[in-house]
Amino acid sequence: AVSGDTxxxxxxxxxxxxxxxxxxxxxxxxxxxxxxxLHNNSYQYSEALGISVLNGTIAVVGYQxxxxxxxxxxxxxxxxxxxELTEAxxxxxxxxxxxxxYGHAYGVALYNNQSYTAGFYKVSDEESSYYYRASLWxxxxxxxxxxxxxxxxxxxxxxxxxNGDIYVVGNIVKPKSTDGLYVQPCYWKNGLRVELPAxxxxxxxxDYDG
Numbered sequence: 001a002v003s004g005d006t007x008x009x010x011x012x013x014x015x016x017x018x019x020x021x022x023x024x025x026x027x028x029x030x031x032x033x034x035x036x037x038l039h040n041n042s043y044q045y046s047e048a049l050g051i052s053v054l055n056g057t058i059a060v061v062g063y064q065x066x067x068x069x070x071x072x073x074x075x076x077x078x079x080x081x082x083x084e085l086t087e088a089x090x091x092x093x094x095x096x097x098x099x100x101x102y103g104h105a106y107g108v109a110l111y112n113n114q115s116y117t118a119g120f121y122k123v124s125d126e127e128s129s130y131y132y133r134a135s136l137w138x139x140x141x142x143x144x145x146x147x148x149x150x151x152x153x154x155x156x157x158x159x160x161x162x163n164g165d166i167y168v169v170g171n172i173v174k175p176k177s178t179d180g181l182y183v184q185p186c187y188w189k190n191g192l193r194v195e196l197p198a199x200x201x202x203x204x205x206x207d208y209d210g
Contacts, residue, residue, distance in 0.1 A: 002028065003053035008082070010051035010060045013037065021046035021062050021075075025082050036082045040064060046075070050117075050158075054110035056080050061105035061117050064089075074105040074119050076140055088140045094123040094133075105137070107158035107169075115139055118156035118168050134170045134188075146188050147172050152181060156188075166190055 001008040005028045013022040013035065020039035026032065039046045043064035050061045057080055065072040074090040092101055103121030110116075117137040124130040134154035135143035147154040152173035160167045168188045173181050185196040 001051050001053040003056070005029065006053075008051055008053050008058060009033075010048035010062070012047040019045045019047060021048040021060070021064070021077075023048065023051070023058075023060055023077075023082055023085070034082070036085070038062075038077050038085060038087065040087060044068070048077075049105065050107040052108045052110045052115075057110060057113075058082060058085060059108045059110055059115045059117075060085065061090075061108045061119070063104050070100040070102075072102045072104070074103040074117075074121060074137075076105060076108070076115070076117060076137070078115065090117065090119070090137050090140055091142050092121040092123075093142045094121075094145075103135075104155075106156065109159045109161055111161040116159045116161060116166060118159040118170070120153075120155040120170075134168070134172070136166070136168055136188075144191060146170075146191065147193065 007026045007028055009024040011022060012019050020037050023036045023038055024033045044066045046064040048060050048062040052059045060077040062075055063072050064075050075087055076090055077085040077087045079085040090105055092103055105117050105119040107118040108115055120132045120134050122130050122132055132153040132155055134146040134156040137143045154172040156168045156170035158169040171183045171185050174184045176182055186193050
């Protein structure tokens with residue numbers, strides 16, 4: 001992201017021990033990059049996957065993870081000072097959330113002093129099956145779940161707000177006309193899914209085997 005006279009870059013840093021979410025900043029005119037570690041040491045690994053900067057407010061999203069209990073949790077860091085961003089775990093409120101919660105936050109946009117975060121999390125049903133649900137978090141509250149009734153997986157990766165309309169880009173797993181599944185690229189406009197066409201001559205944009 002670029003805001004004012006500063007470049008902001010979110011990603012991951014390997015300190016020789018673990019992977020850690022990080023934020024780099026540098027003057028637009030050039031110079032030295034400054035690195036800020038966002039990682040919470042109560043987690044084993046973390047990664048920053050998306051960033052947005054607006055009017056001095058910085059929002060970074062990603063996940064933090066512990067292999068010991070297999071918990072991968074979607075996270076959000078925000079503030080106005082790169083060295084002092086505060087963190088929050090994003091809610092995964094489904095009543096049947098698994099004992100090993102798993103989620104990612106991939107993209108974030110700032111609009112009208114509010115954050116919009118796109119990602120997914122894993123939910124399970126009463127029969128111990130589980131699915132990945134594309135989700136949009138507004139702030140750090142409970143997410144809007146896209147494709148909640150589908151029996152296959154979905155995920156959201158980017159979000160953009162234009163003229164008050166919320167666009168979320170992602171995909172959803174669908175059954176083929178024959179056997180098997182495929183991944184259908186799509187976007188949601190204000191929660192309504194629009195499926196993108198396959199290339200000419202193609203039927204499945206991406207084969208999916210499980």
